[in-house]
Amino acid sequence: MKAVIMAGGSGTRLRPLTCKLPKPMVPLATRPIMEYIIGLLRCHGLTQIGVTLYYLPEVIKNYFGNGDEFGVTLRYFTEETPLGTAGSVKNAEDFLNETFLVISGDALTDLNLAEAIAFHQEKKALATLVLTRVKTPLEYGVVITDETGKIRRFLEKPGWGEVFSDTVNTGIYLLEPEIFRFYEKGEAVDFSKNLFPKLLAEGQPLYGYVAGGYWSDIGNLDQYRQANYDLLSGKVLLRLPGEEVAPGVRAGEGAEIEEGAEIEPPVILGRYARVKKTARISGYTVLGDHTHIQEHVSVKKSILWDHVYVGDHSELRGAVLGHRVHLKSRVSLYEGVVIGDGSTVGNRSLLRPEVKVWPEKYIESGSVLSNSLIWGTRWCNSLFGNLGIDKTFNQELTPEFAARLGVAYGSLLPEKARVVISADNSRPARTLKRAMIAGFLATGVNLFDLGIATTPVARYALVTLGADGGVHLRVSPRNGDGILVEFLDEKGFAVSRDLERKIEQRFFTEEYRRIAVDRIGEVFYIPHLLERYLEGILSATSPQQIRNAHFKVVVNYDRGILSLLLPTLLRALGCDAVHHQLLEENKDEAGPKSLKEILAVLDEIGGRVREEQADLGIVVDNNAERLILLDEKGRLIQDEQFVALIAFLVLKYTEHSTVPVPVTASGIIEELS
Known part of the structure; x- marks a missing residue:
């Protein structure tokens, strides 16, 4: 019997980990997900394997080659445009001239495929879907069968009011080559959404086999972390890389744990990983190949990929780090932090829970990062330049960033303080002004909205109205795609460097003033302002x-x-x-x-x-x-x-x-x- 691994997924919900990597190549316990799938197929005697590809196909080809190193023979079929699960398998029709098994290359499972194969052959089915039971079926395709295993009904991703079964589709199918008669090559067709409902409506022999064992489709970052923990705990009956060097501790070739380092199982170290003395690695941690952990580092429940460097006195709690991430000294990463390939985090930086950093970013020393870093290449620990805050619109300076600036400045002013706010006639500046207004109002500050103005008009209005401060937003003089945010004091001058530092501190530490609903600020509009200015x-x-x-x-x-x-x-x-x-x-x-x-x-x-x-x-x-x-x-x-x-x-x-x-x-x- 032959098999087909569907390996075309881009893993959008796993970003930033999959920005440069197809989902089947995301590592679990130091090895790609697809390597575990190939091992499972080989254990069940399935060594003639086709692989359907779409997203970054060369990454998979370069790693697995012709399959010899993994004890199988691989043949690749690449889609030029997305064709759906069934459409991609149709590309391998000439290869699949006998009963074959289809399996996803980006799920983790130890299901007994031999039992499913025997069931399929016994029922003489055209298609058999391998099913499993889950506690929460809302994110999966629910399937209901009769007492013989014949499928009676499908429902894709139901709401709680629609749930009629806890058996869901695992994406593993046993199929006869006759199935290709039911759709055309080059046609975008999905097995679960299109083809199987069609076969059911036509009365074709369609069966479901409920398998025991472990299965996870690793649909998001939380499930990715949990899949690693499940592998380490032995919940998944698959062989892990490396050799056991202590109870619950596995290490690859050349891995080194210096005397004085503390390792609390379960932990796995990749090839040539190194843990220096006084470092502490706590349970449910993965250290990838060539990863170096320096002295006085504490790592708990974190997944580190290959060639990661963690500087001394750093602390990691439930973080995931991609390939070649470099953490300098005294870096703190909290639960849910994910850092993409090739990024660097400077000394004494802190990343708050659930922050995501996209690949190839540089976070300056002393930074406190509370929101995900997607656009731009750097994150600075200071906001202000010579004229104010000058950043690229909708990349560095987003509406949510602007709202936080309003909250930060407003938190430094007394409640009911009066602030002048204005913008030039550009749409980006006006958009960000509205976001800043929301931030100010949330701190109990009242605003004079001048509408469209110039900085001199804003200064004039600020002084004549007796306001406590002001903000003007305009197109950056250095970058046509940038916006300059100017902060003004009560005299209409640029705020002092001391006040700039205080705004930055509030922004980064998020020590904002939170007020009751009945104390939210108000917005006032100034009529005939330009006439008064003239x-x-x-x-x-x-x-x-x-x-x-x-x-x-x-x-x-x-x-x-x-x-x-x-x-x-x-x-x-x-x-x-x-x-x-x-x-x-x-x-x-x-x-x-x-x-x-x-x-x-x-x-x-x-x-x-x-x-x-x-x-x-x-x-x-x-x-x-x-x-x-x-x-x-x-x-x-x-x-x-x-x-x-x-x-x-x-x-x-x-x-x-x-x-x-x-x-x-x-x-x-x-x-x-």
């Missing part, structure tokens, strides 16, 4: 003098919020404004200009200044914080001239007698003072 600008200048001069200016600015501010301001000042747009007319959302864009537009504006015989050329960035000026001949006013001009205006038209300037400023500044 009035504030005009009141701080001498508008009549400017009007009397009848200036003509060529101005360039991004569309969006500035289109509501700048034209109105120039009209109020009596300026004849010639508008020069950099952005296309149909572009609704303005991101920051790049240096290349700015340099390209300066020549155009300079030419336009000369053409229009204007007095001045002006370029304003999308946040109204960067200003570039050109003189009446279209020449760029250089940095040193610009600094001197600002210093002159401050000294002449304000009460300030001191002006801070860069150390590189021209000596003309001293003459002005």
Whole structure:
């Protein structure tokens, strides 16, 4: 009799472990799941085996080869597109010219296949489904049979109100080659969902055999951990790798346990694994091939794959670590943590329960990780950069991340404190603003929602409203896919480094203020804010003098919020404004200009200044914080001239007698003072 192993599964529910590995290659007690299946088939005399492949097929082929090393002969059949369980087996039709057994390559079982084969032959069935009894059948296909074993009914993944049997489909089938007459090659067909119900409806001889023994489909990460524990405890009647070196302790070739290390069974060590003195390995732990455990490490109920390094004084509790994971010193991993292949965790880092880290990530030293790390390549132990928090939208800076920022900042402010919040006109910034609002309100903080604004408008509103702090979100000036979150103090300035550290500490430790339902904060909206802002600008200048001069200016600015501010301001000042747009007319959302864009537009504006015989050329960035000026001949006013001009205006038209300037400023500044 021949057999077919269905090994095309991607194991989506086992991610991040299966990001780079097909599910049949996920290791149990240091060996791939499929290796146990091949061993089970070989023990029952099934050595001619076909293997259907789809996801990462070369990984399986490279490991098992032609099967000689495992005492069987393997032949591979690769799907180009997903065809379902029956569709994939149809690809092996020419190979399957006699009664054959179909089995999943990503389930763990010790069922007695010989008894199932004998039952199938006795009943002269077209198809026999191997069934098993489970306590909770909700996640499986339920099958009901009569007293002879003939199948009477199927039900896929029922609710509790639909459960009529505890016997479920294991995905192991005994089939006659005539079954291929009931569907076409290349057709997407599933055994349990399509083919078997069709055969039942047509009255074909379809039987179910209820087998005793162990079976787990390893459908999620909890079941994966439990399957390892069951193997170690002897609950599964399969031979484990290595040799028993002490009661309940198995070790592969070259494994080393230094004197002074403590090993509490059951434990299995892979080939050339090493446990150094003073380390403690507690029961139900798997150490993969070439895994190194340093001194003063404590590992409990954890599954470590191959080439893992665990630095000194680290603690692991119920964690799963993929291939080549590197933990530095004093790392703490709590129950349910899963780290994908090739990731590194820095010194003194802590990963909270159920955190998942996708492959090839780097977690900086001192980090506290409370949420899964899926996107990006690094996790920093600090949030703030030079301007605020600047991260890629929906990868590093997600809505849930933004909500936690709101909770962290809000927890540092008194209840009923008043915070100003605003965003630029980009959809990512506005989306994250809404998430932050939820976080603030949950701490009992009240919000002034300014809607769409610039950072200067937010600063003005914060001061005039007497708010306790503020947040403005805008497109990152360094990354068009990023969002910059600016935190402002009660004076409208960027918050101090000390407050930044406090926000980071609350964010990472999750020491948030939790309030009662009746103390949730409120949101207030400020009408006519832009008009009041413009009035504030005009009141701080001498508008009549400017009007009397009848200036003509060529101005360039991004569309969006500035289109509501700048034209109105120039009209109020009596300026004849010639508008020069950099952005296309149909572009609704303005991101920051790049240096290349700015340099390209300066020549155009300079030419336009000369053409229009204007007095001045002006370029304003999308946040109204960067200003570039050109003189009446279209020449760029250089940095040193610009600094001197600002210093002159401050000294002449304000009460300030001191002006801070860069150390590189021209000596003309001293003459002005």
